[in-house]
Amino acid sequence: MNRYILLFILVLSEIGGFSQSVHTNTSDSSAKFPKKYGTFEHYAFVLNGKVIGQEALVNNLQAQLNNIFPYPLTLEGQSYPGAVYFHSEQRFAPPVGYADQPAYFINGRQVSPYQIRLTKMEAYNHISKSTQDTIIDGTQYRGSVHVDSDEDFFADRISLPDFIEKYTDLSPEEVIIHWRNTQDEYRNEDDIGTIIGNHFPLYSFKIRDLSVNKIEVDRVRFAERERYVIHIHDDSYRQSLPKGTLIFEDPLDLNTVYPCYLSDFDPKDEQIFIRPEVDASTYKGLSFYLKKLSSTTGIPLAKPSSTTKTDSITVQFIVLKDGMITALESADLDKPGHEVILTAFKKNACGWTPAVQGGRPVLCRRKMVLFYSKDQKGDIRSLDSLKYR
Incomplete structure (x- = not known):
């Protein structure tokens, strides 16, 4: 970790x-x-691995700028405040x-x-x-x-x-x-x-x-x-x-459906905080996250005019040190629509910032309750509110 x-x-x-x-x-x-232009004063010019005079660069038609080392260094027994690297041969080209x-x-x-x-x-x-x-x-x-x-x-x-x-x-x-x-x-x-x-x-x-x-x-x-x-x-x-570093590490292998949900993470050797100094939280707050869940599930936020009954689903999961989540579960999956809601939490797993303890990111467990309205058939008609538990 x-x-x-x-x-x-x-x-x-x-x-x-x-x-x-x-x-x-x-x-x-x-x-x-800019009013003045420097000329890499006292810097070493290095072409294909060898130090050259700055004026010698004009004699090589294929020379290209490789990179710049803006720190003191020693090359060929002489100290320089920095070096400018060039190459004209592919084997000296930078990665x-x-x-x-x-x-x-x-x-x-x-x-x-x-x-x-x-x-x-x-x-x-x-x-x-x-x-x-x-x-x-x-x-x-x-x-x-x-x-x-x-x-x-x-x-x-x-x-x-x-x-x-x-x-x-x-x-x-x-x-x-x-x-x-x-x-x-x-x-x-x-x-x-x-x-x-x-x-x-x-x-x-x-x-x-x-x-x-x-x-x-x-x-x-x-x-x-x-x-x-x-x-x-x-x-x-x-x-x-x-999250950006991890997700785009192998960009063409990323899971575009659940980019920030890890299904195979094993936290057995990690300390999981319940009440860290700074708790894991959703981007722009719970109301914004509820809108995300509504958009993902296709279930509106506005309550229907017909008679409905209030119900809820409780979920829990672990927010990792990089803000991704794992171990999402619920004991309420036997009710209509709950599997769809759980899937929406996975799809919106990017919307979390990690918990902090002692100035460092830590794993923490979060529980949430999503309240909704359902009709007489038990079908979910609207998402009403979202709260931490």
Whole structure:
């Protein structure tokens, strides 16, 4: 279960500070405008595994930017404040993050494999997938995954091309993006950031409470032309919540019907809390969750005008450390419609946030009672209220 604790911690990628600083958190866009361009001062340039002079890069027509290591290091016996890696041979090319991934869509709009993990799974209504390869804008994807969500993911976000044009004096055709976090400590290779050389429209950043902390710009002279490397220091880089990390780990194998319900979880060696310091709860409260159950079952919330009788179903389950649920059961399955309701709880398992004890996510057991109205035949006519027990 340590993987769940680790996954609960936001994945961070740290940065250094050797380029020209051009941006601080302020609503004044003119203060964010880059005025100076650095040239990776004193950084090592490494081509195909060997240190070269910066000016030597122009002699290699096939050289491509590989990645940037913005921390002190020693190469070939000499110390550098950082290094810029290039390759012209495939064997020196970097591993591709989320290689062979499907095309991801949130509410009909394509997003990158990184940013699908930033969406709120608690707000998901439906997930569908296709295993058929698809080509979009000349890029081949291994299938596709479509998410329908109550979250308006793009409401307060700006696309990366618009972001570049608004906060720099450069056009997207001139730049390479080095996306990273704003910490200063290097712990592992994931902390050096990610190079985005194309597919800019698939990325976006928050406008309200802008997560971008700083922008820096460096110039690199390639054989064919000069390019600008924009370092975007973003607090949301590689940030992902546990459910998103787990569900999209093998996206084409995910269970689109019950994406957040684990039927084979064995909690025998885990402590299960009944009254943790912060209890597991539903996204946007019980009324919102009741609407989800109504939508899933097709049973309305408004009581019918005909004579009905109030009844209820009690369910219990375990909310895991990543917010998924398991061990859903009820002692009331002998009544009409109760199996459908239990299925609806499984389908809406993404709508939970985990319990917290001592500042850490823990397993907890939750009991709920769903009250409904039924007609003389025993058929459920409306869902009336939902309460914790």
